[in-house]
Amino acid sequence: MKYNPCIDQCTSDGSHCQGCGRSHQEIADTKKLVKSIVEFVQQQQYDNPEDFVAKIGKSVLKKLAKAAEENAG
Secondary structure (H helix, E strand, O other): OOOOOOOOOOOOOOOEOOOOOOEHHHHHHHHHHHHHHHHHHHHHOOOOHHHHHHHHHHHHHHHHHHHHHHHHO
């Protein structure tokens, strides 16, 4: 499945947003995840949240690549 970002044409009927095509559950779970990260950054009082977010992104991609290697081998 390919991730499709929000395009500001949100709909709430049915099981999927007609704007981005993601399920309403996926959208809700993503919002919870972002809220959790925001709260963590605020608790830590980071002066450079952009560095923290960039590092998390790199870390997630690295772990996904490692998991893919392990599953393939």
